[in-house]
Amino acid sequence: MTAVEIKNLYFKYDKEWILEDINFSLKDKEFMAIIGPNGGGKTTLLKILLGFLTPNKGEIKLYGKTPKENRKIIGYVPQHTNFSLDLPITVFDIVLQGRLKKGKFFYNQKDKQKAKETLEYLKIDNLQNKKIKDLSGGQRQKVLIARSLVSEPKILMMDEPTSAIDPTGQKEILDLIENFEVTRIVVSHDIKILLRDVDKIAYIHKKAVIHEGPKLNIPKDRHFCEVELIDFLKDESCGI
Amino acid sequence: MWDLINNSVYASILLSVAIAIIGSLIVINKTTAITGSIAHGSFGGIGIAMFLGSGIILTTSVFTIVLAIILAFITIKFPHRQDSLIGVIWAVGMSIGIIFLSLTPGYQSDALSYLFGNILLVGNQDLIFMGSIDILILISIIFLYHRFLAMSYDREFLNIRGINANMLYTYFLILTSLTIVMSVRAIGIILILALFTIPGLIAERFTKKFFSMMIISGMLGLIFMISGIILSFYYNISPTPTIVIIAGIALILSLLKK
Numbered sequence: 019m020t021a022v023e024i025k026n027l028y029f030k031y032d033k034e035w036i037l038e039d040i041n042f043s044l045k046d047k048e049f050m051a052i053i054g055p056n057g058g059g060k061t062t063l064l065k066i067l068l069g070f071l072t073p074n075k076g077e078i079k080l081y082g083k084t085p086k087e088n089r090k091i092i093g094y095v096p097q098h099t100n101f102s103l104d105l106p107i108t109v110f111d112i113v114l115q116g117r118l119k120k121g122k123f124f125y126n127q128k129d130k131q132k133a134k135e136t137l138e139y140l141k142i143d144n145l146q147n148k149k150i151k152d153l154s155g156g157q158r159q160k161v162l163i164a165r166s167l168v169s170e171p172k173i174l175m176m177d178e179p180t181s182a183i184d185p186t187g188q189k190e191i192l193d194l195i196e197n198f199e200v201t202r203i204v205v206s207h208d209i210k211i212l213l214r215d216v217d218k219i220a221y222i223h224k225k226a227v228i229h230e231g232p233k234l235n236i237p238k239d240r241h242f243c244e245v246e247l248i249d250f251l252k253d254e255s256c257g258i
Numbered sequence: 259m260w261d262l263i264n265n266s267v268y269a270s271i272l273l274s275v276a277i278a279i280i281g282s283l284i285v286i287n288k289t290t291a292i293t294g295s296i297a298h299g300s301f302g303g304i305g306i307a308m309f310l311g312s313g314i315i316l317t318t319s320v321f322t323i324v325l326a327i328i329l330a331f332i333t334i335k336f337p338h339r340q341d342s343l344i345g346v347i348w349a350v351g352m353s354i355g356i357i358f359l360s361l362t363p364g365y366q367s368d369a370l371s372y373l374f375g376n377i378l379l380v381g382n383q384d385l386i387f388m389g390s391i392d393i394l395i396l397i398s399i400i401f402l403y404h405r406f407l408a409m410s411y412d413r414e415f416l417n418i419r420g421i422n423a424n425m426l427y428t429y430f431l432i433l434t435s436l437t438i439v440m441s442v443r444a445i446g447i448i449l450i451l452a453l454f455t456i457p458g459l460i461a462e463r464f465t466k467k468f469f470s471m472m473i474i475s476g477m478l479g480l481i482f483m484i485s486g487i488i489l490s491f492y493y494n495i496s497p498t499p500t501i502v503i504i505a506g507i508a509l510i511l512s513l514l515k516k
Contacts, residue, residue: 068418094418105286105411106462106471115408120420123401149466169419 019046021173021201027076029062036062040226044218049202051211054222060205063222064177067203068094080173090119093171095162097178103151109161110146113137116168136168140194156187163194173201180208269380269444270483272388277457278476279399280437282468283430285458286410290451292329292431295344297438297450299325299351304372305358315387315439322435325351330428375446375498377487384443391440398433406430407468449502453479456505460512482508
């Protein structure tokens, strides 16, 4: 089953093309890493996938519908660095927010049960009564992942899930993502993600270069590194 | 005299409901500057009402709702320039008020009472309006509690959940503007900001839950107002600044506690 399909997608801001002729598809439960330099269009592509931006040309479908039509199937994990840490709100209440939806004003018992189960699944149920500012970077990221998972999404989109987290926390987060049984799209500038069990890698720098298959296998995938001249890949993953 | 005191106590109770809910939301949404802008801008509505001879409450309500919508638009569309634009609305609103007052024949001493307020001069009509706005605020928080809290934390996520965060934010600013109108007679345009933010700032430091923050904040607001009214009686001083100074001292003391 096709989860994500992007055909001939173009997006421009003012007069400058940010994305040109992007094409890729993703099957149900596949894991895609989107990498590329800053300013290359990764975040723009994510915002288009989330339905926050509309492309100038081309087609984008999530499970057969446009992102705006199908937002309820999306779980979104933003960068955690943007939020106020002073809010008087517990971890449990943040996770419950994932159960909010149009036309629903109150949480029911099922919502609370689901939040509890998700916290247990991510092994952070011991943090449920803590304020977000009392948590480490890795724990905060897990809370945001829990908030997304609690909505039972078919597709999980994450923006830099390992930024501002210590190496141990990064490993834990990547281990979790690797094992989620939903379609996953992770935008990251952290090349460690390429060494994970990803199904596809999209290198975005205005245009998209797609690498299919499991994690980069050097030197088998040397061609991908050499031809696309991805400096940081050459240096760190490909070892060229 | 007892009527004056009775009304001021009733006004304090009604205001404390708004302080609890809207004041706490102002603090957690970091909309203090926007609230200041609407409060000062509301003087434009007062000036227009005096010039036209129309009802102060109705005219100022319409005027501040328009300001709230403009401010919502500005802060959503131009987030990187919002501080300057908020300041512009602040000054333009006040200027409109001053121009209309200068065009109004006779000396408008009543206009000055709206700048500084006097909780002892709250009349029965004012109490009815305050009560009506409190009911609106209470109904709103009952239904929108979880959405307001989610909006304070992460508006983008609210949009993903299919809830229009910008619309919710605009509604919150409209509620803020009506809260300001209900408070101008008692607290005054210039001092509203202090009374609506200090209790929330103190409460936020001592609680993990927004619901508790609202309760503590409302109780603190009531304590500040009642003690200010009592002190102003004993020392024959203006009540509103007394209330604000008590609140300010309480804030300093709370900041000293780790």
